[in-house]
Amino acid sequence: MRVDVTVVPQELEQRDLGDLCVVVLDVLRASSTIVTAMANGCEEIIPTATVEEAVEIAHSYGKGEFLLGGERKGNKIEGFDLGNSPSEYTPERVKGKKVIFTTTNGTRLLKATKGASTVVIGSFLNLEAATEYALNLGKDVILACAGDGRRLALEDLACAGMMADYLVSRGDLxxxxxxxxxxxxYQAFRDDVGRALGTSEHGKFLINAGYAGDLELCSMLNVHTVVPCFSQGHIVRI
Amino acid sequence: MRVDVTVVPQELEQRDLGDLCVVVLDVLRASSTIVTAMANGCEEIIPTATVEEAVEIAHSYGKGEFLLGGERKGNKIEGFDLGNSPSEYTPERVKGKKVIFTTTNGTRLLKATKGASTVVIGSFLNLEAATEYALNLGKDVILACAGDGRRLALEDLACAGMMADYLVSRGDLxxxxxxxxxxxxYQAFRDDVGRALGTSEHGKFLINAGYAGDLELCSMLNVHTVVPCFSQGHIVRI
Known part of the structure; x- marks a missing residue:
């Protein structure tokens, strides 16, 4: 068994993902939001690349069956029900609901996992659960960072590093x-992973945009045991 | 002034490199070999993407004017004069000569720098000279890692980290x-950068392939002051 970390989605291109387990990491904020929504009873999340695609899919559902969620440049999209903050995905809002969800980096990464036999959503919030799940599959693991605009994002790399540390400590990998x-x-932030989020470029962007609270919400360790899984265009609980 | 590190060549794609200084890093071994050749009096290096292109360019020169150098899978190409080991690029072999040079990762990275106003070749061997040159230009700097087969390579990242450390310590960046x-x-290897090379996947590959000596040659710090520059398809001394 082998553990690998990819720093940007482009590293997954031209690569046979075949019998691998890919753990998708977009700490600020898509992964953390998806994990929160799933932990709070959301039935299913349908990620889309564009706003147009999200709206089109919405038309195939009846009113009240679904919510539209996501962001562009960090902010909620006009006419959507929810943005990309975990704080919005409360049980009151999402329990039993489908969410059609579009974000900039997270969706691009999900598309890049095409061909992988198992794709799960990881974050600090469900770090141990997602890592244990990957470990128990016994397949080679890729911890795939979403990055920020096709570039390295510190918070994703720190999360991948913490997962890799966990995997290496648990098995002969x-x-x-x-x-x-x-x-x-990761080891530079091991005493306080929240510091990695506050130090990162996207973390600073979110603080300036008024989402400082989300950095705290996205750095809480192992507060959820849910392991969302992406398969055939849908994210569901395993 | 800003310092950036790109981990894989794909990070440079779809990016306007305009008025930037890009420092190209392929520690094992293309950068180190180019720096060694230039320090030993090589007149010019012409990097090519393919063996065929190298041979074609060779035809436009007279016999004795040039040498063919490079590797595939770590080894010298059949019919070529030189491989990709710095040890081969002695003054006796390369002084006053042109070298037509093809390697797997290094050449791909040079192609990805298209559009950048300044492209220099960095390595541990000329680390201070290349970094000072970049600093004195006053432009934003990208330390661009070649990586290994479109993937992160530890030795390149450690070298980029050492350069970034140097830049940050010298200026308000x-x-x-x-x-x-x-x-x-880098800081994890700061007491012995050679350890980064020996720990890396490509370093281990080279040791197994019989090139252990090259790891030592490529980890010598600041033994050369030459700053090779890539412009319009040619690498020359600045």
């Missing part, structure tokens, strides 16, 4: 250079 | 998440 680098980055 | 991550990786 070989690791790629990417996994080793991610672990070294 | 802002840094990207990539630069910060690279610095954290």
């Amino acid at each position: 070989s690791q790629s250079d990417g996994a080793l680098a991610a672990r070294l980055v | 802002s840094q990207s998440d990539g630069a910060l991550a690279a610095r954290l990786v």
Whole structure:
């Protein structure tokens, strides 16, 4: 068994993902929001690349059956029910509901996982549950960072590093250079993973945009045991 | 002024490199070999993407005017004069000569720098000279890692991190998440950068392939002051 970390979605291109388990990480904020929604009883999330696609899919459902969620440039999309803040995805709002969901980086990464046999959504919130699930599958694991606009994002790399650390401590695994680098980055923040979020470029952007509270919500460790799984265009609980 | 580190060549795609200084890093071994050749009096290096292109360019020169150098899967190409080991690029072999040069990852990265106003070749061997040159230009800097087969390579990231550390210590620079991550990786090897090369996947591959000596040659710090520059298809001394 082998653990690998990819830093940007482009690293997954031209790669046979075949019999691998890919753990998708977009800490600020898509992964954290999806995990929160699923933990709060959301039935299903349908990620889309564009706003237009989200609206089109919405037309195929009856009113009241679904919610539209997501962001562009960090903010809720006009006419949508929910943005991309975990704080919005409360049991009152999402329990038993489908959410059609579009974000900038997270959706791009999900598309890049095409061909992988297992794709799960990871975050600090469900870190142990998602990592244990991957470990128990016994397949090679790719911890895939969403990054920020096709670039490295510190918070994703720190989360991948913490997962890789956990995997290496639990099993007899070989690791790629990417996994080793991610672990070294994580170790610099191991006493306080929240600091990685506050230090990151996207973290600073969100603080300036008025979402400082989301950094705290996205850095809570192991508060959920749900492991959302992406398959055939839908995210559901395993 | 800002310092950025890109971990894989794909990060440079779809990006306007305009008025930037890009420092190209392929520690094992293209950058180190180019720096060694230039320090030993090589007149010019012409990098090519394919073996065929190298042979074609060779036909436009007279016999004795040039050498063919490079590797595929780590080894010298059949019929070529030189491989991709710095040890081969001695003054006796390369002084006053042109070298037509093809390697797997290094050449791909050079192609990805298209559009950048300044492209220099960096390595541990000329780390201070290349970094000082970039600093004195006063432009934003991208430390661009070649990686290994479109994937993160530990030795390149450690070298980029050491350069970023140097830049941040010398000037009032802002840094990207990539630069910060690279610095954290470098700091884990700061007492012995050679250990980063020996730990890396490509380093282990080269040791198994019989090139252990090259890891030592490529980890020598600041033994050269030459700053090779890539412009319009040619690498020359600045």
